[in-house]
Amino acid sequence: MRKFKWIFVVTLAALLLSTFTFAEVKAQDLNRMFYEARRDRDVTKIQNVIKTIEATLHFDKDTTLLTILADAYLEYGLWGISDKEKEKTYEKSRQYAEMALKLDPKNGRASYIAGAAIGRLAQYKGIVQSLFMLGDFDRYIDNAVKLLNETDEEQRLYKTFALIxxxxxxxxxxxxxYNYKKSEEQLNMAAKLTxxxxxxxxxxxxxxxxxxxxTKAKEMFEKVISMGPHPWLIKTHEDAVKSAQEELKKLK
Incomplete structure:
Protein backbone atom coordinates (compact mmCIF):
# COMPACT_ATOMS: atom_id res chain seq x y z
CA MET A 1 0.00 0.00 0.00
CA ARG A 2 2.83 2.38 0.89
CA LYS A 3 4.57 1.50 -2.37
CA PHE A 4 1.39 2.34 -4.30
CA LYS A 5 1.10 5.72 -2.52
CA TRP A 6 4.73 6.49 -3.28
CA ILE A 7 4.28 5.66 -6.95
CA PHE A 8 1.14 7.83 -7.05
CA VAL A 9 2.95 10.80 -5.45
CA VAL A 10 5.92 10.51 -7.82
CA THR A 11 3.62 10.20 -10.85
CA LEU A 12 1.57 13.20 -9.75
CA ALA A 13 4.70 15.29 -9.19
CA ALA A 14 6.03 14.33 -12.62
CA LEU A 15 2.69 15.23 -14.20
CA LEU A 16 2.63 18.63 -12.52
CA LEU A 17 6.23 19.29 -13.54
CA SER A 18 5.54 18.31 -17.15
CA THR A 19 2.45 20.53 -17.20
CA PHE A 20 4.45 23.46 -15.86
CA THR A 21 7.19 22.86 -18.40
CA PHE A 22 4.67 22.60 -21.22
CA ALA A 23 3.11 25.91 -20.16
CA GLU A 24 6.54 27.56 -20.18
CA VAL A 25 7.35 26.15 -23.60
CA LYS A 26 3.99 27.28 -24.96
CA ALA A 27 4.59 30.81 -23.68
CA GLN A 28 8.07 30.87 -25.22
CA ASP A 29 6.71 29.68 -28.56
CA LEU A 30 3.94 32.29 -28.52
CA ASN A 31 6.38 35.03 -27.58
CA ARG A 32 8.65 34.02 -30.45
CA MET A 33 5.68 33.99 -32.82
CA PHE A 34 4.73 37.47 -31.61
CA TYR A 35 8.24 38.76 -32.27
CA GLU A 36 8.14 37.31 -35.78
CA ALA A 37 4.71 38.85 -36.41
CA ARG A 38 5.90 42.27 -35.26
CA ARG A 39 9.14 42.00 -37.24
CA ASP A 40 7.32 41.21 -40.49
CA ARG A 41 3.98 42.87 -39.69
CA ASP A 42 2.29 39.56 -40.39
CA VAL A 43 -1.43 40.02 -39.66
CA THR A 44 -2.27 36.31 -39.81
CA LYS A 45 0.50 35.39 -37.41
CA ILE A 46 -0.41 38.03 -34.85
CA GLN A 47 -4.07 37.02 -35.06
CA ASN A 48 -2.98 33.43 -34.35
CA VAL A 49 -1.10 34.59 -31.26
CA ILE A 50 -4.19 36.40 -29.99
CA LYS A 51 -6.57 33.52 -30.75
CA THR A 52 -4.28 30.89 -29.24
CA ILE A 53 -3.81 32.75 -25.96
CA GLU A 54 -7.48 33.65 -25.59
CA ALA A 55 -8.37 29.98 -26.20
CA THR A 56 -5.91 28.82 -23.51
CA LEU A 57 -7.52 27.65 -20.29
CA HIS A 58 -6.90 30.09 -17.40
CA PHE A 59 -4.74 32.41 -19.53
CA ASP A 60 -6.09 35.27 -17.40
CA LYS A 61 -4.20 33.83 -14.43
CA ASP A 62 -0.84 33.76 -16.23
CA THR A 63 1.10 37.05 -16.24
CA THR A 64 3.35 35.94 -19.11
CA LEU A 65 0.50 35.01 -21.43
CA LEU A 66 -1.38 38.18 -20.51
CA THR A 67 1.71 40.26 -21.31
CA ILE A 68 2.20 38.66 -24.71
CA LEU A 69 -1.50 39.09 -25.44
CA ALA A 70 -1.43 42.78 -24.43
CA ASP A 71 1.63 43.32 -26.64
CA ALA A 72 -0.07 41.55 -29.55
CA TYR A 73 -3.14 43.80 -29.27
CA LEU A 74 -0.91 46.90 -29.08
CA GLU A 75 0.92 45.96 -32.28
CA TYR A 76 -2.26 44.76 -33.98
CA GLY A 77 -3.78 48.17 -33.32
CA LEU A 78 -0.77 49.93 -34.83
CA TRP A 79 -0.73 48.20 -38.21
CA GLY A 80 -3.10 45.25 -38.39
CA ILE A 81 -6.62 46.67 -38.42
CA SER A 82 -8.74 49.51 -39.79
CA ASP A 83 -8.79 52.92 -38.11
CA LYS A 84 -12.32 52.45 -36.76
CA GLU A 85 -11.19 49.37 -34.76
CA LYS A 86 -8.01 50.85 -33.31
CA GLU A 87 -9.41 52.43 -30.16
CA LYS A 88 -11.14 49.21 -29.10
CA THR A 89 -7.94 47.25 -29.74
CA TYR A 90 -5.82 49.61 -27.64
CA GLU A 91 -8.40 49.31 -24.85
CA LYS A 92 -7.88 45.53 -24.87
CA SER A 93 -4.12 46.01 -24.81
CA ARG A 94 -4.37 48.22 -21.74
CA GLN A 95 -6.83 45.88 -20.04
CA TYR A 96 -4.64 42.80 -20.46
CA ALA A 97 -1.46 44.66 -19.48
CA GLU A 98 -3.10 45.88 -16.28
CA MET A 99 -4.32 42.34 -15.55
CA ALA A 100 -0.74 41.11 -15.94
CA LEU A 101 0.47 43.81 -13.55
CA LYS A 102 -2.06 42.81 -10.90
CA LEU A 103 -0.53 39.32 -10.95
CA ASP A 104 3.03 40.66 -11.07
CA PRO A 105 3.54 44.36 -10.21
CA LYS A 106 7.22 44.06 -11.17
CA ASN A 107 6.43 43.09 -14.76
CA GLY A 108 8.31 45.86 -16.60
CA ARG A 109 7.20 44.81 -20.07
CA ALA A 110 3.54 44.89 -19.05
CA SER A 111 4.07 48.31 -17.45
CA TYR A 112 5.49 49.63 -20.73
CA ILE A 113 2.59 48.15 -22.73
CA ALA A 114 -0.01 49.68 -20.39
CA GLY A 115 1.63 53.09 -20.77
CA ALA A 116 1.99 52.77 -24.53
CA ALA A 117 -1.66 51.72 -24.89
CA ILE A 118 -2.74 54.75 -22.86
CA GLY A 119 -0.61 56.97 -25.09
CA ARG A 120 -2.35 55.59 -28.15
CA LEU A 121 -5.80 55.89 -26.56
CA ALA A 122 -5.15 59.55 -25.74
CA GLN A 123 -5.17 60.25 -29.48
CA TYR A 124 -8.89 59.45 -29.54
CA LYS A 125 -9.82 61.69 -26.61
CA GLY A 126 -10.26 65.44 -26.35
CA ILE A 127 -7.37 67.57 -25.12
CA VAL A 128 -8.72 67.83 -21.56
CA GLN A 129 -9.43 64.11 -21.23
CA SER A 130 -6.09 63.14 -22.79
CA LEU A 131 -4.29 65.35 -20.27
CA PHE A 132 -6.07 63.55 -17.44
CA MET A 133 -4.60 60.31 -18.84
CA LEU A 134 -1.08 61.75 -18.68
CA GLY A 135 -0.63 60.78 -15.02
CA ASP A 136 -1.31 57.10 -15.74
CA PHE A 137 0.96 57.21 -18.78
CA ASP A 138 3.84 58.69 -16.76
CA ARG A 139 3.34 56.23 -13.91
CA TYR A 140 3.47 53.17 -16.15
CA ILE A 141 6.29 54.36 -18.40
CA ASP A 142 8.47 55.58 -15.50
CA ASN A 143 7.87 52.29 -13.72
CA ALA A 144 8.88 50.35 -16.82
CA VAL A 145 12.16 52.28 -17.06
CA LYS A 146 12.91 51.46 -13.41
CA LEU A 147 11.95 47.78 -13.60
CA LEU A 148 13.41 46.65 -16.92
CA ASN A 149 16.87 45.12 -16.80
CA GLU A 150 19.47 46.39 -19.26
CA THR A 151 21.48 43.15 -19.17
CA ASP A 152 18.63 41.06 -20.59
CA GLU A 153 18.24 41.51 -24.36
CA GLU A 154 14.45 41.50 -24.41
CA GLN A 155 14.10 43.73 -21.36
CA ARG A 156 16.68 46.15 -22.75
CA LEU A 157 14.61 46.55 -25.91
CA TYR A 158 11.46 47.27 -23.90
CA LYS A 159 13.35 49.75 -21.73
CA THR A 160 14.38 51.42 -24.98
CA PHE A 161 10.74 51.54 -26.07
CA ALA A 162 9.78 53.09 -22.72
CA LEU A 163 12.47 55.77 -23.00
CA ILE A 164 11.32 56.60 -26.54
CA TYR A 178 6.41 69.80 -22.63
CA ASN A 179 10.14 69.73 -21.88
CA TYR A 180 12.42 69.58 -24.94
CA LYS A 181 15.56 69.12 -22.87
CA LYS A 182 14.04 66.17 -21.02
CA SER A 183 12.84 64.74 -24.34
CA GLU A 184 16.35 64.87 -25.77
CA GLU A 185 17.79 63.24 -22.64
CA GLN A 186 15.31 60.35 -22.78
CA LEU A 187 15.84 59.73 -26.49
CA ASN A 188 19.62 59.84 -26.14
CA MET A 189 19.40 57.32 -23.28
CA ALA A 190 17.41 55.07 -25.61
CA ALA A 191 20.10 55.46 -28.28
CA LYS A 192 22.77 54.34 -25.81
CA LEU A 193 20.77 51.23 -24.94
CA THR A 194 19.86 50.21 -28.50
CA THR A 215 20.97 70.95 -39.17
CA LYS A 216 20.64 68.39 -36.38
CA ALA A 217 17.25 67.27 -37.71
CA LYS A 218 18.75 66.63 -41.12
CA GLU A 219 21.61 64.70 -39.53
CA MET A 220 19.17 62.44 -37.69
CA PHE A 221 17.01 61.77 -40.76
CA GLU A 222 20.09 60.94 -42.82
CA LYS A 223 21.22 58.54 -40.10
CA VAL A 224 17.88 56.71 -40.26
CA ILE A 225 18.25 56.25 -44.01
CA SER A 226 21.87 55.13 -43.93
CA MET A 227 21.65 52.58 -41.11
CA GLY A 228 20.42 49.00 -41.29
CA PRO A 229 17.35 47.65 -39.49
CA HIS A 230 17.20 46.20 -36.02
CA PRO A 231 16.77 42.44 -36.68
CA TRP A 232 13.57 42.30 -34.58
CA LEU A 233 12.01 45.43 -36.11
CA ILE A 234 12.51 45.23 -39.86
CA LYS A 235 9.15 46.62 -41.04
CA THR A 236 9.32 49.34 -38.42
CA HIS A 237 12.67 50.39 -39.87
CA GLU A 238 11.26 50.47 -43.39
CA ASP A 239 8.53 52.87 -42.24
CA ALA A 240 11.12 55.01 -40.44
CA VAL A 241 13.19 55.28 -43.62
CA LYS A 242 10.15 56.43 -45.62
CA SER A 243 9.30 59.05 -42.99
CA ALA A 244 12.90 60.28 -42.86
CA GLN A 245 13.02 60.58 -46.65
CA GLU A 246 9.82 62.65 -46.63
CA GLU A 247 11.21 64.97 -43.95
CA LEU A 248 14.48 65.46 -45.84
CA LYS A 249 12.53 66.51 -48.94
CA LYS A 250 10.81 69.22 -46.90
CA LEU A 251 14.16 70.48 -45.62
CA LYS A 252 15.62 70.99 -49.11
Missing part, protein backbone atom coordinates in the same frame (compact mmCIF):
# COMPACT_ATOMS: atom_id res chain seq x y z
CA UNK A 165 7.72 56.88 -25.32
CA UNK A 166 8.87 59.19 -22.53
CA UNK A 167 10.89 61.30 -24.97
CA UNK A 168 7.89 61.66 -27.27
CA UNK A 169 5.66 62.60 -24.32
CA UNK A 170 7.95 65.47 -23.28
CA UNK A 171 8.23 66.60 -26.89
CA UNK A 172 4.58 66.45 -27.94
CA UNK A 173 2.32 67.32 -25.01
CA UNK A 174 0.88 70.86 -25.04
CA UNK A 175 2.42 73.80 -23.19
CA UNK A 176 3.27 74.02 -20.30
CA UNK A 177 3.79 70.27 -19.93
CA UNK A 195 21.97 52.21 -30.98
CA UNK A 196 20.82 50.12 -33.96
CA UNK A 197 17.13 51.07 -33.63
CA UNK A 198 16.40 53.69 -36.29
CA UNK A 199 13.15 55.00 -34.76
CA UNK A 200 15.15 56.68 -32.00
CA UNK A 201 16.91 58.92 -34.52
CA UNK A 202 13.66 59.57 -36.36
CA UNK A 203 12.09 60.84 -33.14
CA UNK A 204 15.20 62.92 -32.40
CA UNK A 205 14.85 64.42 -35.88
CA UNK A 206 11.26 65.43 -35.12
CA UNK A 207 12.44 66.92 -31.82
CA UNK A 208 15.09 69.06 -33.52
CA UNK A 209 12.52 70.30 -36.02
CA UNK A 210 10.45 71.50 -33.08
CA UNK A 211 13.42 73.26 -31.50
CA UNK A 212 14.33 74.85 -34.84
CA UNK A 213 17.67 73.06 -35.28
CA UNK A 214 17.31 71.98 -38.90
Missing amino acids: ASGMRYRDVPWPL PNYSNIYLELGYLYLKTGDK
Whole structure:
Protein backbone atom coordinates (compact mmCIF):
# COMPACT_ATOMS: atom_id res chain seq x y z
CA MET A 1 0.00 0.00 0.00
CA ARG A 2 2.83 2.38 0.89
CA LYS A 3 4.57 1.50 -2.37
CA PHE A 4 1.39 2.34 -4.30
CA LYS A 5 1.10 5.72 -2.52
CA TRP A 6 4.73 6.49 -3.28
CA ILE A 7 4.28 5.66 -6.95
CA PHE A 8 1.14 7.83 -7.05
CA VAL A 9 2.95 10.80 -5.45
CA VAL A 10 5.92 10.51 -7.82
CA THR A 11 3.62 10.20 -10.85
CA LEU A 12 1.57 13.20 -9.75
CA ALA A 13 4.70 15.29 -9.19
CA ALA A 14 6.03 14.33 -12.62
CA LEU A 15 2.69 15.23 -14.20
CA LEU A 16 2.63 18.63 -12.52
CA LEU A 17 6.23 19.29 -13.54
CA SER A 18 5.54 18.31 -17.15
CA THR A 19 2.45 20.53 -17.20
CA PHE A 20 4.45 23.46 -15.86
CA THR A 21 7.19 22.86 -18.40
CA PHE A 22 4.67 22.60 -21.22
CA ALA A 23 3.11 25.91 -20.16
CA GLU A 24 6.54 27.56 -20.18
CA VAL A 25 7.35 26.15 -23.60
CA LYS A 26 3.99 27.28 -24.96
CA ALA A 27 4.59 30.81 -23.68
CA GLN A 28 8.07 30.87 -25.22
CA ASP A 29 6.71 29.68 -28.56
CA LEU A 30 3.94 32.29 -28.52
CA ASN A 31 6.38 35.03 -27.58
CA ARG A 32 8.65 34.02 -30.45
CA MET A 33 5.68 33.99 -32.82
CA PHE A 34 4.73 37.47 -31.61
CA TYR A 35 8.24 38.76 -32.27
CA GLU A 36 8.14 37.31 -35.78
CA ALA A 37 4.71 38.85 -36.41
CA ARG A 38 5.90 42.27 -35.26
CA ARG A 39 9.14 42.00 -37.24
CA ASP A 40 7.32 41.21 -40.49
CA ARG A 41 3.98 42.87 -39.69
CA ASP A 42 2.29 39.56 -40.39
CA VAL A 43 -1.43 40.02 -39.66
CA THR A 44 -2.27 36.31 -39.81
CA LYS A 45 0.50 35.39 -37.41
CA ILE A 46 -0.41 38.03 -34.85
CA GLN A 47 -4.07 37.02 -35.06
CA ASN A 48 -2.98 33.43 -34.35
CA VAL A 49 -1.10 34.59 -31.26
CA ILE A 50 -4.19 36.40 -29.99
CA LYS A 51 -6.57 33.52 -30.75
CA THR A 52 -4.28 30.89 -29.24
CA ILE A 53 -3.81 32.75 -25.96
CA GLU A 54 -7.48 33.65 -25.59
CA ALA A 55 -8.37 29.98 -26.20
CA THR A 56 -5.91 28.82 -23.51
CA LEU A 57 -7.52 27.65 -20.29
CA HIS A 58 -6.90 30.09 -17.40
CA PHE A 59 -4.74 32.41 -19.53
CA ASP A 60 -6.09 35.27 -17.40
CA LYS A 61 -4.20 33.83 -14.43
CA ASP A 62 -0.84 33.76 -16.23
CA THR A 63 1.10 37.05 -16.24
CA THR A 64 3.35 35.94 -19.11
CA LEU A 65 0.50 35.01 -21.43
CA LEU A 66 -1.38 38.18 -20.51
CA THR A 67 1.71 40.26 -21.31
CA ILE A 68 2.20 38.66 -24.71
CA LEU A 69 -1.50 39.09 -25.44
CA ALA A 70 -1.43 42.78 -24.43
CA ASP A 71 1.63 43.32 -26.64
CA ALA A 72 -0.07 41.55 -29.55
CA TYR A 73 -3.14 43.80 -29.27
CA LEU A 74 -0.91 46.90 -29.08
CA GLU A 75 0.92 45.96 -32.28
CA TYR A 76 -2.26 44.76 -33.98
CA GLY A 77 -3.78 48.17 -33.32
CA LEU A 78 -0.77 49.93 -34.83
CA TRP A 79 -0.73 48.20 -38.21
CA GLY A 80 -3.10 45.25 -38.39
CA ILE A 81 -6.62 46.67 -38.42
CA SER A 82 -8.74 49.51 -39.79
CA ASP A 83 -8.79 52.92 -38.11
CA LYS A 84 -12.32 52.45 -36.76
CA GLU A 85 -11.19 49.37 -34.76
CA LYS A 86 -8.01 50.85 -33.31
CA GLU A 87 -9.41 52.43 -30.16
CA LYS A 88 -11.14 49.21 -29.10
CA THR A 89 -7.94 47.25 -29.74
CA TYR A 90 -5.82 49.61 -27.64
CA GLU A 91 -8.40 49.31 -24.85
CA LYS A 92 -7.88 45.53 -24.87
CA SER A 93 -4.12 46.01 -24.81
CA ARG A 94 -4.37 48.22 -21.74
CA GLN A 95 -6.83 45.88 -20.04
CA TYR A 96 -4.64 42.80 -20.46
CA ALA A 97 -1.46 44.66 -19.48
CA GLU A 98 -3.10 45.88 -16.28
CA MET A 99 -4.32 42.34 -15.55
CA ALA A 100 -0.74 41.11 -15.94
CA LEU A 101 0.47 43.81 -13.55
CA LYS A 102 -2.06 42.81 -10.90
CA LEU A 103 -0.53 39.32 -10.95
CA ASP A 104 3.03 40.66 -11.07
CA PRO A 105 3.54 44.36 -10.21
CA LYS A 106 7.22 44.06 -11.17
CA ASN A 107 6.43 43.09 -14.76
CA GLY A 108 8.31 45.86 -16.60
CA ARG A 109 7.20 44.81 -20.07
CA ALA A 110 3.54 44.89 -19.05
CA SER A 111 4.07 48.31 -17.45
CA TYR A 112 5.49 49.63 -20.73
CA ILE A 113 2.59 48.15 -22.73
CA ALA A 114 -0.01 49.68 -20.39
CA GLY A 115 1.63 53.09 -20.77
CA ALA A 116 1.99 52.77 -24.53
CA ALA A 117 -1.66 51.72 -24.89
CA ILE A 118 -2.74 54.75 -22.86
CA GLY A 119 -0.61 56.97 -25.09
CA ARG A 120 -2.35 55.59 -28.15
CA LEU A 121 -5.80 55.89 -26.56
CA ALA A 122 -5.15 59.55 -25.74
CA GLN A 123 -5.17 60.25 -29.48
CA TYR A 124 -8.89 59.45 -29.54
CA LYS A 125 -9.82 61.69 -26.61
CA GLY A 126 -10.26 65.44 -26.35
CA ILE A 127 -7.37 67.57 -25.12
CA VAL A 128 -8.72 67.83 -21.56
CA GLN A 129 -9.43 64.11 -21.23
CA SER A 130 -6.09 63.14 -22.79
CA LEU A 131 -4.29 65.35 -20.27
CA PHE A 132 -6.07 63.55 -17.44
CA MET A 133 -4.60 60.31 -18.84
CA LEU A 134 -1.08 61.75 -18.68
CA GLY A 135 -0.63 60.78 -15.02
CA ASP A 136 -1.31 57.10 -15.74
CA PHE A 137 0.96 57.21 -18.78
CA ASP A 138 3.84 58.69 -16.76
CA ARG A 139 3.34 56.23 -13.91
CA TYR A 140 3.47 53.17 -16.15
CA ILE A 141 6.29 54.36 -18.40
CA ASP A 142 8.47 55.58 -15.50
CA ASN A 143 7.87 52.29 -13.72
CA ALA A 144 8.88 50.35 -16.82
CA VAL A 145 12.16 52.28 -17.06
CA LYS A 146 12.91 51.46 -13.41
CA LEU A 147 11.95 47.78 -13.60
CA LEU A 148 13.41 46.65 -16.92
CA ASN A 149 16.87 45.12 -16.80
CA GLU A 150 19.47 46.39 -19.26
CA THR A 151 21.48 43.15 -19.17
CA ASP A 152 18.63 41.06 -20.59
CA GLU A 153 18.24 41.51 -24.36
CA GLU A 154 14.45 41.50 -24.41
CA GLN A 155 14.10 43.73 -21.36
CA ARG A 156 16.68 46.15 -22.75
CA LEU A 157 14.61 46.55 -25.91
CA TYR A 158 11.46 47.27 -23.90
CA LYS A 159 13.35 49.75 -21.73
CA THR A 160 14.38 51.42 -24.98
CA PHE A 161 10.74 51.54 -26.07
CA ALA A 162 9.78 53.09 -22.72
CA LEU A 163 12.47 55.77 -23.00
CA ILE A 164 11.32 56.60 -26.54
CA ALA A 165 7.72 56.88 -25.32
CA SER A 166 8.87 59.19 -22.53
CA GLY A 167 10.89 61.30 -24.97
CA MET A 168 7.89 61.66 -27.27
CA ARG A 169 5.66 62.60 -24.32
CA TYR A 170 7.95 65.47 -23.28
CA ARG A 171 8.23 66.60 -26.89
CA ASP A 172 4.58 66.45 -27.94
CA VAL A 173 2.32 67.32 -25.01
CA PRO A 174 0.88 70.86 -25.04
CA TRP A 175 2.42 73.80 -23.19
CA PRO A 176 3.27 74.02 -20.30
CA LEU A 177 3.79 70.27 -19.93
CA TYR A 178 6.41 69.80 -22.63
CA ASN A 179 10.14 69.73 -21.88
CA TYR A 180 12.42 69.58 -24.94
CA LYS A 181 15.56 69.12 -22.87
CA LYS A 182 14.04 66.17 -21.02
CA SER A 183 12.84 64.74 -24.34
CA GLU A 184 16.35 64.87 -25.77
CA GLU A 185 17.79 63.24 -22.64
CA GLN A 186 15.31 60.35 -22.78
CA LEU A 187 15.84 59.73 -26.49
CA ASN A 188 19.62 59.84 -26.14
CA MET A 189 19.40 57.32 -23.28
CA ALA A 190 17.41 55.07 -25.61
CA ALA A 191 20.10 55.46 -28.28
CA LYS A 192 22.77 54.34 -25.81
CA LEU A 193 20.77 51.23 -24.94
CA THR A 194 19.86 50.21 -28.50
CA PRO A 195 21.97 52.21 -30.98
CA ASN A 196 20.82 50.12 -33.96
CA TYR A 197 17.13 51.07 -33.63
CA SER A 198 16.40 53.69 -36.29
CA ASN A 199 13.15 55.00 -34.76
CA ILE A 200 15.15 56.68 -32.00
CA TYR A 201 16.91 58.92 -34.52
CA LEU A 202 13.66 59.57 -36.36
CA GLU A 203 12.09 60.84 -33.14
CA LEU A 204 15.20 62.92 -32.40
CA GLY A 205 14.85 64.42 -35.88
CA TYR A 206 11.26 65.43 -35.12
CA LEU A 207 12.44 66.92 -31.82
CA TYR A 208 15.09 69.06 -33.52
CA LEU A 209 12.52 70.30 -36.02
CA LYS A 210 10.45 71.50 -33.08
CA THR A 211 13.42 73.26 -31.50
CA GLY A 212 14.33 74.85 -34.84
CA ASP A 213 17.67 73.06 -35.28
CA LYS A 214 17.31 71.98 -38.90
CA THR A 215 20.97 70.95 -39.17
CA LYS A 216 20.64 68.39 -36.38
CA ALA A 217 17.25 67.27 -37.71
CA LYS A 218 18.75 66.63 -41.12
CA GLU A 219 21.61 64.70 -39.53
CA MET A 220 19.17 62.44 -37.69
CA PHE A 221 17.01 61.77 -40.76
CA GLU A 222 20.09 60.94 -42.82
CA LYS A 223 21.22 58.54 -40.10
CA VAL A 224 17.88 56.71 -40.26
CA ILE A 225 18.25 56.25 -44.01
CA SER A 226 21.87 55.13 -43.93
CA MET A 227 21.65 52.58 -41.11
CA GLY A 228 20.42 49.00 -41.29
CA PRO A 229 17.35 47.65 -39.49
CA HIS A 230 17.20 46.20 -36.02
CA PRO A 231 16.77 42.44 -36.68
CA TRP A 232 13.57 42.30 -34.58
CA LEU A 233 12.01 45.43 -36.11
CA ILE A 234 12.51 45.23 -39.86
CA LYS A 235 9.15 46.62 -41.04
CA THR A 236 9.32 49.34 -38.42
CA HIS A 237 12.67 50.39 -39.87
CA GLU A 238 11.26 50.47 -43.39
CA ASP A 239 8.53 52.87 -42.24
CA ALA A 240 11.12 55.01 -40.44
CA VAL A 241 13.19 55.28 -43.62
CA LYS A 242 10.15 56.43 -45.62
CA SER A 243 9.30 59.05 -42.99
CA ALA A 244 12.90 60.28 -42.86
CA GLN A 245 13.02 60.58 -46.65
CA GLU A 246 9.82 62.65 -46.63
CA GLU A 247 11.21 64.97 -43.95
CA LEU A 248 14.48 65.46 -45.84
CA LYS A 249 12.53 66.51 -48.94
CA LYS A 250 10.81 69.22 -46.90
CA LEU A 251 14.16 70.48 -45.62
CA LYS A 252 15.62 70.99 -49.11
